[in-house]
Amino acid sequence: MNISRTLLSGWLLAGTLIQAGESKLLDDAALDAIRTEAARQHPSATAARYREAAANEDMRAVRLWDDPMVGLGFMAARSPQMRREDGDFQIGVEIPIPKPGLYQANLLKTEALRRAETEKTRAARIGSGTEATMLAIELALADEIVRLSSGELAWLSEMGTNAEQMALNPGATGIDSIRIASEKVKLEQDVASSRRTRDGIASQLNVVMGKPVANAWPAFRLPASASPAPQAAAEVARIPYANPEVRMMMEMAGAAKADIRIADRERLPSLSAGIETTGYSRDGHYIGTTLGLKMSIPWFNRDNYQAKVDAAELRTDAAVSDIETARRKVAGQVIAAATEAANAAAQSRAYGGEIREKAIEANESVQASWINSKAPLTDLLETRRLLFSVDLEQRRQIAMQLAATETLNLLVPPK
Numbered sequence: 001m002n003i004s005r006t007l008l009s010g011w012l013l014a015g016t017l018i019q020a021g022e023s024k025l026l027d028d029a030a031l032d033a034i035r036t037e038a039a040r041q042h043p044s045a046t047a048a049r050y051r052e053a054a055a056n057e058d059m060r061a062v063r064l065w066d067d068p069m070v071g072l073g074f075m076a077a078r079s080p081q082m083r084r085e086d087g088d089f090q091i092g093v094e095i096p097i098p099k100p101g102l103y104q105a106n107l108l109k110t111e112a113l114r115r116a117e118t119e120k121t122r123a124a125r126i127g128s129g130t131e132a133t134m135l136a137i138e139l140a141l142a143d144e145i146v147r148l149s150s151g152e153l154a155w156l157s158e159m160g161t162n163a164e165q166m167a168l169n170p171g172a173t174g175i176d177s178i179r180i181a182s183e184k185v186k187l188e189q190d191v192a193s194s195r196r197t198r199d200g201i202a203s204q205l206n207v208v209m210g211k212p213v214a215n216a217w218p219a220f221r222l223p224a225s226a227s228p229a230p231q232a233a234a235e236v237a238r239i240p241y242a243n244p245e246v247r248m249m250m251e252m253a254g255a256a257k258a259d260i261r262i263a264d265r266e267r268l269p270s271l272s273a274g275i276e277t278t279g280y281s282r283d284g285h286y287i288g289t290t291l292g293l294k295m296s297i298p299w300f301n302r303d304n305y306q307a308k309v310d311a312a313e314l315r316t317d318a319a320v321s322d323i324e325t326a327r328r329k330v331a332g333q334v335i336a337a338a339t340e341a342a343n344a345a346a347q348s349r350a351y352g353g354e355i356r357e358k359a360i361e362a363n364e365s366v367q368a369s370w371i372n373s374k375a376p377l378t379d380l381l382e383t384r385r386l387l388f389s390v391d392l393e394q395r396r397q398i399a400m401q402l403a404a405t406e407t408l409n410l411l412v413p414p415k
Contacts, residue, residue, distance in 0.1 A: 023147075023219040026140040026402075030220075034136050034209070035129035041210040042128030048121040055114040062110050064103045066096040071276075092276035094294070102265040109258035116251035122413075123244035128208070130410040134403060135205040140220035141399040142198040147221070148391055149187070149194060155384065156184045162371060169373075176377045183381065222398045225352065226345035227405070232338035235412050236331045242412040243330050246323060253319035259312040267305030270296040334411050341404035344397045351394035359387040 024030060039045050073090040163177035206215045239246055272294045278287040298305060363383040369375035 023143060023221040026136060026220045026222055031133045031136065031402075031406075034132050038132035038209050039125040039129040042124070042131075042208070045121070045124045045128050048117075048124035052114070052117045052121045055110075055117040059107075059110050059114055062103070062107050064098050066098075068096075069094040090276055090278050092274060094272050094274035097271040097273060099265050099268045099270065102262065102268075105258050105261035105265055109255045109262065112251045112254035112258060116248045116255070119244045119248035119251060123248065126244065126410055126413055130406050132205060132208045133406050135201060135208060136220065137222075137399050137402045137406070139198070139201045139205060139217060140222050141395060142194075142201055143219045144222055144395040144399075145392065146194060146198060146219075148388060148395070149191070152384070152388055153184065153187055153191070156180055156187065159367075159380070160184065163377075166371070166373065179377055222395055222402070226348045226398055226401045229342035229345045229401075230338050230405070230408055232335045235334045235338055235408060238412045239327055239330050239334065242414075243327075244413070246326050246330060249319065249323045249326055253316060253323060256312065256316040256319045260309060260316060263305070263308040263312045266308070267298055267302070269298055330411055334408065337404045337407040337411065341401050341408065344401035344404060348394050348397035348401065351390050351397060356387075356390050356394065359383070359390045363387045 071090070071092040071094070073092075075090075160177060160180045163174075163180050167174040167177055202215075202217045203213045205217065206213050240250070241247075274292045274294065276290045276292070278290075363380075363386070366375050366379050366383045370377060370380045
């Protein structure tokens with residue numbers, strides 16, 4: 001999420017008038033509802049579910065017995081007596097005998113691949129949900145900017161009325177009322193831009209949610225204060241158990257390990273049992289039945305089979321190393337997100353506490369002096385801008401903490 005793009009430069013940020021009492025709090029329940037709906041509707045999650053269903057069918061496709069072979073043969077001989085005595089047709093059935101442990105190894109591999117697809121489905125569901133919640137947070141921040149900017153418009157209107165009354169005093173000029181009117185015009189121009197920015201974010205959220213682009217969203221408001229910051233060490237420890245990518249790679253490593261067993265079992269001799277019946281076609285005379293057992297001789301290709309085993313072992317070692325690589329990468333991202341959440345929480349408390357109190361005190365003092373013609377309008381506007389920027393920064397830090405928390409939920413989902 002690009003939080004900064006909703007923070008237009010300076011203090012001239014505005015939008016439609018949205019009352020806090022009419023807005024909807026973007027709390028955990030609201031975010032969870034958006035997350036759940038997005039995960040249910042997003043095509044990436046749907047595609048992942050189809051792949052998971054296909055992997056379940058692959059489980060059913062693993063077979064213990066290979067298909068039997070049926071054969072039919074005829075004798076070509078000049079002597080009818082020879083055909084009568086030895087038979088002139090043969091019917092045979094040959095059944096390959098499963099190699100010990102090969103079926104179980106194939107089943108283990110397929111199960112590991114199925115679990116990997118399950119993790120991919122989980123990752124797609126979480127990813128699509130996070131994409132939507134990030135936009136919802138951005139939308140809530142835009143609504144906060146609209147609300148704060150609307151308050152500035154109301155304040156400028158009040159100061160404009162005061163300036164007009166002050167201009168009636170003997171010896172006073174109307175320069176302050178003209179300056180305030182100019183500030184209002186500029187702020188009103190930015191109102192339209194801010195409204196379009198808010199509508200654009202809402203349209204993006206509709207696209208992600210699979211809703212009509214023009215679908216209207218209620219005005220959101222951010223929580224008043226930051227939630228407790230997560231502990232980076234605890235979140236890092238959860239990576240092997242919670243991160244979908246790492247869990248998927250662990251399953252792929254399990255599939256690679258099963259390949260070792262498959263390669264080892266494939267170098268065993270292949271056995272097949274067969275039965276063949278001979279008869280005479282003219283009168284259906286039965287001649288005899290032969291039972292047989294065939295065995296391949298794999299030792300001629302012993303080096304080839306061993307190479308296949310060695311390759312499977314190397315791929316397994318590579319998969320294990322890839323898991324550690326992914327874990328370290330995710331750990332770095334988790335630490336960064338946890339640090340950002342902690343910093344944003346601390347900043348929001350600072351801007352919502354003493355910094356804001358000092359800004360209010362300065363603005364009220366200068367405003368009283370300006371009304372009594374003891375302070376210039378420029379000082380009043382400057383202190384008001386400072387108060388506005390403090391309130392805006394406090395809201396921005398709350399949004400940043402929510403965004404960092406959503407990033408953590410993407411990396412190490414709570415469930």
